[in-house]
Amino acid sequence: MIKTGIARIYVQGSFCIDCGSSIKNELLKIEDLSNVYLRPDKSLIVFNFVKANEISKAMNLLTSLGLPPKGDRLKNINALKGLCIC
Secondary structure, three states: OOOOEEEEEEEOOOOOHHHHHHHHHHHOOOOOEEEEEEEHHHOEEEEEEOOOHHHHHHHHHHHHOOOOEOOOOOOOHHHHOOOOOO
């Protein structure tokens, strides 16, 4: 049996439930990342992972979607223009 860890990533900006499905689909493209759960009301994304580098891939993906992890310093304020335009 493969051991998995749980990642909880709070993101800057917000997203709605509708846009959350697109975020989830993109995250599930990362190998060995599963059980993606989104809490738009808390700007929280939770998932299971097998290797620690998958967390880094997920964080990079979220940043590219306009949802960088809380605490990340942004060089470009326009980086928060995200996937969700609702």
